[in-house]
Amino acid sequence: MISMPRIISPHHAQKxxxxxxxxxxxxxxxxxxxxxxYILYNGLPQFSLEFIFGNPVGSGESGGIWPxxxxxxxxxxxALIVATPLGVLAAIWLAEYxxxxxxxxxxxxxxxxxxxxxxxxxxxxxxTFFVVFLQMGFSVLSGGLTLALMAIPTILRTAEVSIEAVxxxxxxGSLALGASKWQTIYRVVIPAAIPGITTGIILGxxxxxxxxxxxxxxxxxxxxxPMSIWDPARPLPLHLYILATEGVSLPNAYGTAAxxxxxILIITISTNYLVEKYTKKMMGR
Amino acid sequence: MENIIIEVKELNxxxxxxxxxxxxxxxxxxxxxxxxxxxxxxxxxxxxRTLNRMNDVIPTFKKEGTTLLDGKEIYDHDVDVVDLxxxxxxxxxxxxPFPKSIFENVAYGLRVHGNNDKKDLERRVEASLKEAxxxxxxxxxxxxSAMGLSxxxxxxxxxxxTMAVEPEVILMDEPCSALDPISTTKIEDLIHKLKNEFxxxxxxxxxxxxxxxxxxxxxxxxGEIVEKGLTDKIFIEPxxxxxxxxxxxxxx
Ligand SMILES: Nc1ncnc2c1ncn2[C@@H]1O[C@H](COP(=O)(O)OP(=O)(O)OP(=O)(O)O)[C@@H](O)[C@H]1O
Ligand SMILES: [Mg+2]
Numbered sequence: 001m002i003s004m005p006r007i008i009s010p011h012h013a014q015k016x017x018x019x020x021x022x023x024x025x026x027x028x029x030x031x032x033x034x035x036x037x038y039i040l041y042n043g044l045p046q047f048s049l050e051f052i053f054g055n056p057v058g059s060g061e062s063g064g065i066w067p068x069x070x071x072x073x074x075x076x077x078x079a080l081i082v083a084t085p086l087g088v089l090a091a092i093w094l095a096e097y098x099x100x101x102x103x104x105x106x107x108x109x110x111x112x113x114x115x116x117x118x119x120x121x122x123x124x125x126x127x128t129f130f131v132v133f134l135q136m137g138f139s140v141l142s143g144g145l146t147l148a149l150m151a152i153p154t155i156l157r158t159a160e161v162s163i164e165a166v167x168x169x170x171x172x173g174s175l176a177l178g179a180s181k182w183q184t185i186y187r188v189v190i191p192a193a194i195p196g197i198t199t200g201i202i203l204g205x206x207x208x209x210x211x212x213x214x215x216x217x218x219x220x221x222x223x224x225x226p227m228s229i230w231d232p233a234r235p236l237p238l239h240l241y242i243l244a245t246e247g248v249s250l251p252n253a254y255g256t257a258a259x260x261x262x263x264i265l266i267i268t269i270s271t272n273y274l275v276e277k278y279t280k281k282m283m284g285r
Numbered sequence: 286m287e288n289i290i291i292e293v294k295e296l297n298x299x300x301x302x303x304x305x306x307x308x309x310x311x312x313x314x315x316x317x318x319x320x321x322x323x324x325x326x327x328x329x330x331x332x333x334r335t336l337n338r339m340n341d342v343i344p345t346f347k348k349e350g351t352t353l354l355d356g357k358e359i360y361d362h363d364v365d366v367v368d369l370x371x372x373x374x375x376x377x378x379x380x381x382p383f384p385k386s387i388f389e390n391v392a393y394g395l396r397v398h399g400n401n402d403k404k405d406l407e408r409r410v411e412a413s414l415k416e417a418x419x420x421x422x423x424x425x426x427x428x429x430s431a432m433g434l435s436x437x438x439x440x441x442x443x444x445x446x447t448m449a450v451e452p453e454v455i456l457m458d459e460p461c462s463a464l465d466p467i468s469t470t471k472i473e474d475l476i477h478k479l480k481n482e483f484x485x486x487x488x489x490x491x492x493x494x495x496x497x498x499x500x501x502x503x504x505x506x507x508g509e510i511v512e513k514g515l516t517d518k519i520f521i522e523p524x525x526x527x528x529x530x531x532x533x534x535x536x537x
């Protein structure tokens with residue numbers, strides 16, 4: 001072996017990198033805590049039964065945000081029940097059936113591009129396609145479908161990666177027992193990929209739940225509780241945007257933001273917990 | 286003449302242009318153990334995977350020649366691969382239990398073939414685990430993940446899983462190479478127990494193992510069978526110089 005002159009020994013390099021990586025990770029957490037803390041600090045004082053469960057008075061200067069909470073769940077739910085099957089099925093097809101043709105490469109490229117398109121563009125598309133062309137009007141349905149379009153690439157990519165990560169040896173074991181390809185996929189591959197697929201769905205949902213621009217042109221801005229998918233609505237991010245930009249009420253804007261942050265925190269933390277429990281059960285310890 | 290279950294004649298296989306198995310002739314006697322030995326890369330796994338058509342999943346695979354199971358060509362168009370793999374099971378080199386419970390691992394093949402009768406599944410799972418000499422170690426934790434078992438236990442679970450579908454032939458591709466000596470002994474004991482009920486074809490790099498478990502041996506070299514016959518005969522007085530060199534370890 002020829003020994004190269006070294007500036008620092010590998011041992012020291014390792015130590016320095018440890019410090020740097022820890023530092024970066026620590027910094028990320030600190031920034032996150034500061035932002036969430038700041039929102040909660042300003043928002044939590046607005047919390048009251050009336051604020052959470054009441055109807056807004058005027059355009060939101062006072063009163064509550066219950067219709068917005070309902071709208072948020074409604075729109076996000078529509079987005080998920082549309083985006084999840086489409087994203088996951090497309091991922092299964094890409095990972096297990098499609099092979100490596102040019103068409104497949106084009107589809108993958110399209111999905112990646114779609115994931116990086118600014119959300120306002122989705123909003124404009126939703127306006128011209130769902131609201132106007134399909135005559136769905138400003139409604140929960142138009143907003144939900146627009147959000148579904150945004151969430152599909154995220155769900156697809158994460159699901160595809162986790163399906164591809166399932167070891168070949170599981171598949172061979174299943175085929176060798178006389179299972180068909182499809183039986184192998186839904187009995188072995190998908191259960192093994194469920195943690196990754198769930199993470200993808202949650203990422204997609206997080207993208208949908210906090211999205212403002214994409215629903216700005218599609219869901220309307222009604223202050224009443226939407227009674228059906230054809231009604232206009234006003235999800236939390238949109239309400240927050242209006243409260244803040246139109247100077248309606250800054251304290252209520254913070255209150256709304258705090259509710260949104262808490263919803264997202266609760267959903268991510270509880271799914272994480274469930275996924276971990278599932279993984280533990282599946283992999284034993 | 287003996288009772289032959291698998292008859293291979295003039296078998297040639299290819300991956301793309303590379304010619305792997307060359308003019309292989311081999312008869313596999315029913316309800317006995319046959320070992321396949323030979324240096325790495327000589328085509329033992331390819332041969333094994335031809336017998337349950339596992340090579341079908343590799344797009345570049347091509348096969349010529351005759352491969353009869355009970356007199357019926359397994360590559361005929363009217364042969365259902367699912368039925369074939371039910372009759373010809375396989376145990377892999379690395380234990381590959383599914384990330385499911387111990388019970389579900391053994392029940393898997395039965396469920397796949399349409400059996401969902403809880404009582405019947407329970408009975409068969411227990412019988413297979415007993416046959417694979419694993420029952421006593423796992424009977425209190427059938428709902429635990431199979432991934433928590435030791436490597437040796439996992440391999441016996443894979444054997445139990447294979448036996449649960451009641452195959453006639455079990456292909457074993459170096460089933461002990463990832464295991465410790467004690468687990469290896471357990472698997473060998475198991476093979477002894479099963480050899481009168483099943484036809485077992487085992488690939489092994491361990492010469493002692495071949496002599497311990499098998500009645501018949503075939504020696505592969507560069508995709509050809511150099512010598513085949515009774516294990517005792519091959520190991521005591523091989524006819525071919527290359528066989529002798531290989532089994533005595535004088536081989537690159
Ligand atoms: N999927 C594949 N595509 C192309 N070539 C392959 C493929 N699988 C195996 N081969 C080639 O076929 C030859 C035989 O491989 P095989 O795995 O049958 O050998 P083996 O006797 O089982 O070796 P080992 O003792 O190391 O397991 C090797 O040269 C290998 O490179
Ligand atoms: Mg091999």
